[in-house]
Amino acid sequence: MRCLITTYQVWSEELDVKSLIPDSNIRRRLSPFVKRGVATGLQAANSAERVGVFVDSIVTATGLGCLEDSEKFLKNYLVSEEQLLNPTPFIQSTHNTIGGQIALGKKLHGYNLTFSHRNDSFINALMDALLLLSENESNAVLLGAVDEVTATSGHLLHRLGWDKVFGEPKDVCAFFVLTSVDSPDENRSDSLDISNDGLVMQPSHTRVLLEFNCNDISTPTDCLTITADKSSFLSIADSLISAILLLEQGEESVKVIDNKFSILLKWHS
Amino acid sequence: MSVKVTGLGIVSSIGLGVQEHEDALRHGQHGLKLPMFLNSIHKVPVGEVPYDLSDLKEMLGLRKNKTVTRTALLGMIAAREAVRDSKLDVEEQRIGIISGTSVGGMDLTSVFYKDYMVNSLCGRISNVVGHDCFDSTYRIAQDSRLSGYSTTISTACSSAANAIMTGCRMIEAGILDCVVVGGTDALSLFTLNGFKSLMILDDELCRPFDKSRKGLNLGEGAAYLMLERDTLRAGHEGYGYVKGWANSNDAFHQTASSDNGEGAFRAMSKALTRAGMIDIRPDYINAHGTGTPNNDSSEVKAMERLWGDSIPMFSSTKSYTGHTLGAAGAIEAVISFLSLKNSLIWPSLRFNQSDNDVRSAPESILKAQKGLKNVMSNSFGFGGNCTSLIFSIDK
Numbered sequence: 001m002r003c004l005i006t007t008y009q010v011w012s013e014e015l016d017v018k019s020l021i022p023d024s025n026i027r028r029r030l031s032p033f034v035k036r037g038v039a040t041g042l043q044a045a046n047s048a049e050r051v052g053v054f055v056d057s058i059v060t061a062t063g064l065g066c067l068e069d070s071e072k073f074l075k076n077y078l079v080s081e082e083q084l085l086n087p088t089p090f091i092q093s094t095h096n097t098i099g100g101q102i103a104l105g106k107k108l109h110g111y112n113l114t115f116s117h118r119n120d121s122f123i124n125a126l127m128d129a130l131l132l133l134s135e136n137e138s139n140a141v142l143l144g145a146v147d148e149v150t151a152t153s154g155h156l157l158h159r160l161g162w163d164k165v166f167g168e169p170k171d172v173c174a175f176f177v178l179t180s181v182d183s184p185d186e187n188r189s190d191s192l193d194i195s196n197d198g199l200v201m202q203p204s205h206t207r208v209l210l211e212f213n214c215n216d217i218s219t220p221t222d223c224l225t226i227t228a229d230k231s232s233f234l235s236i237a238d239s240l241i242s243a244i245l246l247l248e249q250g251e252e253s254v255k256v257i258d259n260k261f262s263i264l265l266k267w268h269s
Numbered sequence: 270m271s272v273k274v275t276g277l278g279i280v281s282s283i284g285l286g287v288q289e290h291e292d293a294l295r296h297g298q299h300g301l302k303l304p305m306f307l308n309s310i311h312k313v314p315v316g317e318v319p320y321d322l323s324d325l326k327e328m329l330g331l332r333k334n335k336t337v338t339r340t341a342l343l344g345m346i347a348a349r350e351a352v353r354d355s356k357l358d359v360e361e362q363r364i365g366i367i368s369g370t371s372v373g374g375m376d377l378t379s380v381f382y383k384d385y386m387v388n389s390l391c392g393r394i395s396n397v398v399g400h401d402c403f404d405s406t407y408r409i410a411q412d413s414r415l416s417g418y419s420t421t422i423s424t425a426c427s428s429a430a431n432a433i434m435t436g437c438r439m440i441e442a443g444i445l446d447c448v449v450v451g452g453t454d455a456l457s458l459f460t461l462n463g464f465k466s467l468m469i470l471d472d473e474l475c476r477p478f479d480k481s482r483k484g485l486n487l488g489e490g491a492a493y494l495m496l497e498r499d500t501l502r503a504g505h506e507g508y509g510y511v512k513g514w515a516n517s518n519d520a521f522h523q524t525a526s527s528d529n530g531e532g533a534f535r536a537m538s539k540a541l542t543r544a545g546m547i548d549i550r551p552d553y554i555n556a557h558g559t560g561t562p563n564n565d566s567s568e569v570k571a572m573e574r575l576w577g578d579s580i581p582m583f584s585s586t587k588s589y590t591g592h593t594l595g596a597a598g599a600i601e602a603v604i605s606f607l608s609l610k611n612s613l614i615w616p617s618l619r620f621n622q623s624d625n626d627v628r629s630a631p632e633s634i635l636k637a638q639k640g641l642k643n644v645m646s647n648s649f650g651f652g653g654n655c656t657s658l659i660f661s662i663d664k
Contacts, residue, residue, distance in 0.1 A: 058518075064401055065423065070375075070459075074382050077462040082310045090463035091524050091651065094371065095402065095423035100652020103518040109535055112518045112654060113431055116373075116423040118403035124420040128435065131442055152385075159394055 001130040003178045004268055005208040006053045006140065009044035010241055011036045011173035020046075021105060029088055030101070031068050036173050037098035037146040042105055044175035045142050053179055057111040057138040058099045060146060061125035063118055063233025065095040067150045098146055111138060121145075122234045123261065130212060133180040144175040145237030167231035174237045181209065181268070208244060209268035214261050223253040223264075240265070271664045272437045275507040276355025276495030278347040278451075279603045281590045282316035282488055286350055291607050294615050295635065299589040301474050301486050307456045311465055313472045316488025316591025317456055318343060329412070336395040338374035339489075341405035343596075344453030345412045347491035351449060352413045355495035356505075365418030365445045367436045368406040368493075369428025369452030371595035371650075374399035376457045405453055409493075415449055423595070425650030426557075427516075428452050429492070430598025430658055434514035436496045446501050451493030451599035460594060461487055467524065475560035477585035477617050478569070478631045480624035485559040488591025492599035494606075499664065508606045512643070513544030513659030524651050525563055530571025532655035533557075533647065537575055540645065540657040550581045551645040551659060552638060553614050555605045556631070558585025559592050566626035568647065573629065581645070582638070584631045588618035598648035598656065605644040605660050612641040 009015075020039045021027045030038065037060075045055040073089040094100075096114035103112050111132060115124040122145045129141040149157075149169045157169050224246060228239040236258060243254040243265045253266035279286065282300025283293035293300070301314040306321050318325075323333055325342040329349075348366075352359055377396040385392035398404070402421040410419050418439070422431045429452025436450035454460075464470045464487060471484035496511065517539060519532025526533070541547055557568055565585075572580045586604050587593075593600050608615060617631035643661045 062423075063403075071382075073463065074379060074459060075386055077458060078379070078383055078386060082458070082462050082465075085462055085466035087463065087466035090459075090466055093463075094425040094651045096425060096650070096652040096654060097523070099424075100518070100523060100654065103520045103653055104523070107520045109518050109520050109532065111516050112424075112652070113422060113435070113516065114424050115420055116402040117406065117419070117421040118401060120403075120420060131438060131444075134442065135438065155389060156394070156397060160398070 001134065001212045002181050003130055003133055003210050004181055005210055006051060006177040006179050007044050007047040008174065008176045008241065008244060009040050009047065011040045015039050015043055031066065031092055033066060033068050033148040034092055034097055034101065037144065038101045038105065040173050041098065041102040041142055041144050041175045044177055045106060048140060048177040053140045053177060055140045055142040055177055056108065057132055057141045058102055058108065059125045059129045059141055060099040060114045060144040061121040061234060062095050062114065062116050063121050063147045064153065065116060066093050066097055067148055067153050069093040071150065071152055098144065102142065119230060119233050122236045126212065129178050133178065139179065141178045142175060143178055145172050145234040147172045147232055147234050167229060170232045172232050172234040172237055174241050207268050208247060209266050211264040212261065223255055224251055225255045225257055228256060228258050270441055271499040272440050272496050272511045273499040273507040274494050274509055274511060274606060275497055275505060276351040277508060277603045277606060278350030278354060279492040279600060280318055280343055280346045281490030281593060281600055282318055283589050287603065290604065294589065294604065294607065297616065297618060299618055301591055307461065309458055309461055311461060313470050314474055314486050315456055316486060316593065318489055337408065338399040338405065339376045339455035340370060340374055340453050341399060341408040343455055343489065343491040344368065344405045344409045347451065347453065348409045348413050348449055348493040351493040351495050357447060357495060359414055363417060363446040364415055365439065365448040366406060366410045366415045367420050367422065367432040367448060367450045368409060369422045369432040369595045369598065370402050370405055371423060371425050371428055371454055372457055372459055373402040374404050375459045376455045379458050413449065418445060424654045425652060426594050426597055427648040427650035427654045427656045428595035428598065430648035430656040431516060433494065433511065433598060433602055433658055434516060434656060437511050437514055440496055440498050447495060447497035449493050450496055451491065452596040453491035454489060454593055454595040456487060456489040469561045471560060474619055475588060476619045477558035477560040477588050478565050478627050479620045480622040482560050482562060482565060484561050486591040488593040490590065490593045490600055491596050492603045494599065494602060509609050509660055509662045510664055511658060512661040513540035513546065515539030515543060516656045519653035519655055521653055526567035526649065528567060528570065529574065530567040532653050533568055533571035533649060534574050536655040536657040537571060537645065540659050544659040546643065546659065550576060551643045552581065552641045553608060553644045554581050554583035555601050555644060555646040556583045556585045557647040557649045558587055558617065560587065564649065569627045569629050580629050582614050582632050584615055584617040586615050601646050602658065602660065605646045608644055609641060609660060609662050612638055614638050
């Protein structure tokens, strides 16, 4: 299964959250985690628009969902003995909150799904995005990976000894805009505004080709290989970002591998 | 290629297994009452499965001291039934499992956290390991020996409907030959207090589509369906087919539905197109129909936009089971297939009078409908998530 990556975005303090989420009421209510995810996803979608690619579907992956909101609501009803609860953290505790808020922000009525399946969350979401493109159900899919490490989750992973086995847990917040390999290219502008965080693939008329292979764990000798770690349930998304950065630094192709699959990235002209 | 349904499994407050559901639906027996096991200060009726954790473990033949969330236990019971019913040798197939859940193992997380928040070295750690959505799906897959593709979808109250849709798409794409799809969610203080804080829990029995409706009753349960490529066992008789599916977003509000039901309208229209039924009305719609003022009026508005004054017969079987959240789409899919199997339209219980918002009236008494062929089932969730499925007797 193959697709093109048009733009990508990882969370950065430099993102202009105020202009990305202009409604101050919404901005105030969103927890920091949800706000970061929504802003990052919107930025990836907006960057794609500047090269004529309009996201119509959203697929997100999260291993543990909105932990901060979940914990806040849990604590509130336990402490208050179920009295006079503020519904906001409950409302925002669902795993699809970020996907839903992005749809709301961009008035996207299309397909919108969230996968939550521990270490496979992101691969399952990627497969679903590829399937959507192959079904011609979507012209451009916004694929996101969002997980946060909270004080509690960090502490519990430590109590379980997971950090010793898999490394210190990390936050993940990365979004990609995927289009079909045969998607038309006419609308792409010649001069791209790449001053804004360098989100758009460079040079302007090349995009990254992503090739997903199930059951392909053979390590090739002809290109750089990144093995996804297990420090986060969504490490593969981080590895994809690292791979894209390597391409931007001049590598011709980079492979991300796991024990079950491989993802080959290379420039597409 | 068509997607055939060859196995059904279900557990909810109205019964254990498909047969008990059929009986309860026929006799108008709902499962809503004050809970026996969920220990809340809010005295509201809920659709609670009348077995405690040790009963459920015993049914499954699990050790009593094994820590398993209620969500996973309910899921295992329903999935076992669906697999058995399909008569498929699952170990010989290119099979998968796609399950939906909204809060996963929150029932035990809540128990854990009560101790943990007092002292962070306290709380039985095994009670929190099953917190994530993955846990129940993994345990169900292990229990039913489903060794292939496995994933969990979590889109709040449309989770199970989306799992069914995803299974159909993967069969169509030729990625899987058969797949167990559905969802599971257990009652928890988390969700009960969540809906209470939103002021959409009715402290009486819920009355979907009725003028006096005040909100929903929460329920719990699990249901799974075995889907297979129709050519896998060509001669094998199934319950029917999944002919249409679509997911759309209302893009209106995180929890409320738009007045004109935009997301619902789009999901239903797309599912009909997918099923090749643009000019064919479904014979019956098993509505999302939670019983909240907002949902029910928005859903009917969307139906009226599609069919004007002649909207199909519809009802909400949440008036029997309560709103089972992440499991609802699968529970209602099984109930829809029981409708097709028996040519019966299940009534919306406790409906008396339409109001100005909800002009069209649901079916309120059990109705035999000869030649019942197509049933539509709607599931809507937080985040504007709207899914519509179409089940059919014919290919």
